[in-house]
Amino acid sequence: MNTLSVVRRCLLAILALGLAGTGVELVLLEHYESAVQFVPLVSVALAAGVLIWHLVKGGALTIRALRATMLLFLVAGIAGVGFHFRGAAEFQMEIDPSQSGWDIFKKAMRAKAPPVLVHGLMVQLGLVGLVYAYRHPALDGSEFRSQSLSDGVMK
Numbered sequence: 001m002n003t004l005s006v007v008r009r010c011l012l013a014i015l016a017l018g019l020a021g022t023g024v025e026l027v028l029l030e031h032y033e034s035a036v037q038f039v040p041l042v043s044v045a046l047a048a049g050v051l052i053w054h055l056v057k058g059g060a061l062t063i064r065a066l067r068a069t070m071l072l073f074l075v076a077g078i079a080g081v082g083f084h085f086r087g088a089a090e091f092q093m094e095i096d097p098s099q100s101g102w103d104i105f106k107k108a109m110r111a112k113a114p115p116v117l118v119h120g121l122m123v124q125l126g127l128v129g130l131v132y133a134y135r136h137p138a139l140d141g142s143e144f145r146s147q148s149l150s151d152g153v154m155k
Contacts, residue, residue, distance in 0.1 A: 011132040012051075012132055015047075015051065018128065019047050019048050020048075022044050022121060022122075023044040026044065027041070036083060039076050039079075039080070040076060043122065046069055047066075047069045047125075047129070050066050053065070054066055058138055060139050066133050067133045070128075070133070071126065072126075073125055073129065074127070077120060077124075080119025081117060081120065083114075084115065085109070085116045087114050088108035088111035091108075
């Protein structure tokens, strides 16, 4: 097994652990009070399903599905940061409407509820998944086509 295969397997394990931890945390925090809060839960469930599909079947289609799911993670993560920032900033405005924009920004970024940067984890997981899928041997036209599929997939 070559170094790239080992790194690829490690990335896949990191992604799986991150998805499991994020899913458990979202459920424990009851992050499903509104429709928007379901987005990370659905994203994690979708990614877990795609990951399992990829581990069982492998192939270019599963890699493309993983890429699409990880792009969804990037979008959901960035949107989540925006939603949490907006909620924290609105709360700061309600407390003291006379605050300057900079003061509101600082207080919103430091807020514990909702934590603004927590959705950066979604971005991070999305990037890990995209790096795993980058030039994956299962993809046609890859310079790694001659490697066996099992070099890129944990089986």
